[in-house]
Amino acid sequence: MSRAIAALYRVFYDGFLSRLPEPTAVALGQTALRLLPLDRLSLFHVADPRLETRLAGVRLPNPLILAAMYYDTRILRRAMGLGFGAVTSKSITPGPRPGHPRPNLARVQTPAGPGLVNCNGFQNPGLHAFRDAIATLPHRVPLIVSVAGESVEDYVTLVQGVAPFADLIEFNISSPNTRLVYTWSQRPRELRALLVALGAASPKPLIIKLSPDFADANESQIIPAALEAGVRVVNYGNARRAEDPRLSQGAGGLSGPELYPATLANVRRTRSRFGAELEIIATGGVDAPDKALDLLDGGANAVGYFTGFITRGPILARLILERLLERRSAA
Numbered sequence: 001m002s003r004a005i006a007a008l009y010r011v012f013y014d015g016f017l018s019r020l021p022e023p024t025a026v027a028l029g030q031t032a033l034r035l036l037p038l039d040r041l042s043l044f045h046v047a048d049p050r051l052e053t054r055l056a057g058v059r060l061p062n063p064l065i066l067a068a069m070y071y072d073t074r075i076l077r078r079a080m081g082l083g084f085g086a087v088t089s090k091s092i093t094p095g096p097r098p099g100h101p102r103p104n105l106a107r108v109q110t111p112a113g114p115g116l117v118n119c120n121g122f123q124n125p126g127l128h129a130f131r132d133a134i135a136t137l138p139h140r141v142p143l144i145v146s147v148a149g150e151s152v153e154d155y156v157t158l159v160q161g162v163a164p165f166a167d168l169i170e171f172n173i174s175s176p177n178t179r180l181v182y183t184w185s186q187r188p189r190e191l192r193a194l195l196v197a198l199g200a201a202s203p204k205p206l207i208i209k210l211s212p213d214f215a216d217a218n219e220s221q222i223i224p225a226a227l228e229a230g231v232r233v234v235n236y237g238n239a240r241r242a243e244d245p246r247l248s249q250g251a252g253g254l255s256g257p258e259l260y261p262a263t264l265a266n267v268r269r270t271r272s273r274f275g276a277e278l279e280i281i282a283t284g285g286v287d288a289p290d291k292a293l294d295l296l297d298g299g300a301n302a303v304g305y306f307t308g309f310i311t312r313g314p315i316l317a318r319l320i321l322e323r324l325l326e327r328r329s330a331a
């Protein structure tokens with residue numbers, strides 16, 4: 001049944017959604033997510049204690065995470081019922097941001113399959129409005145709130161602001177389309193000071209979201225600094241920086257299956273280098289069950305994805321969880 005739905009979604013995506021202009025497709029997809037009560041369908045619910053996992057002590061019913069992209073709480077609420085073990089918000093900034101002008105999203109057809117390139121520029125309502133919106137959001141599964149700042153003070157304000165309503169807080173230091181956030185990886189000394197200031201003091205566990213563009217700095221400086229500061233979870237990682245003249249900024253973040261080989265290599269290397277003291281969310285290019293399973297086998301504690309949610313549809317979570325259960329039954 002789930003495979004038939006996945007095949008139908010492929011026909012819908014390839015034959016219709018992927019042919020609409022990007023802004024129309026985004027508007028249609030988000031309206032459908034807001035209006036259709038997909039989360040009430042038992043089709044998307046795979047509950048089994050063998051799937052449970054923990055991140056920094058927080059229990060997730062399964063190891064799949066919707067990666068950062070949405071801030072609308074109507075969508076976050078739905079996504080919590082679509083099979084994910086946790087849902088991440090879009091990166092929230094201290095003040096509201098309109099984001100970069102259009103075109104800020106384009107499709108890319110790579111040899112590995114369909115992907116996206118975006119220069120969204122953190123369109124979000126800002127800390128105060130977002131806080132008010134999530135204050136009443138029921139957590140069917142844990143909510144990871146992603147935050148993005150340009151100074152230590154920004155992150156202190158953001159962490160204090162969202163902590164009462166988040167189960168975990170993800171530090172985005174890696175979005176490639178906003179210069180001051182992306183360059184945190186090039187300022188490891190300042191980043192260390194930030195992690196020390198917040199690592200132990202944050203009332204909720206922190207995740208640091210890394211850029212796949214800075215593997216050396218991540219592994220030689222950033223992860224060791226995070227561990228010293230008491231931050232045990234990394235999300236490896238964000239979109240990869242790519243030039244694209246179709247975008248208003250001339251460049252943006254590439255997401256989708258083209259990222260997958262690097263995600264797998266990064267996870268394997270990081271696991272063997274840092275051992276069990278580090279918890280890893282593997283994000284980047286997951287659009288099929290085998291890829292998620294290989295990342296878990298390679299040392300990931302959990303697997304995140306966003307582009308696969310669009311190109312393969314909400315049914316992808318179920319397909320992955322079924323495969324995982326088959327595997328665990330056989331073990």
Ligand SMILES: Cc1cc2nc3c(=O)[nH]c(=O)nc-3n(C[C@H](O)[C@H](O)[C@H](O)COP(=O)(O)O)c2cc1C
Pocket residue numbers: 067068069089090091105116118120122146172175209237238239254255256257259283284285286304305306307308
């Ligand atoms: C349109 C769009 C918006 C995104 N916004 C954010 C964001 O606000 N914060 C963040 O950390 N990552 C953001 N991402 C990156 C994703 O969370 C994810 O890390 C990246 O797309 C790689 O995973 P994927 O290949 O499964 O999409 C965004 C990605 C896309 C395509």
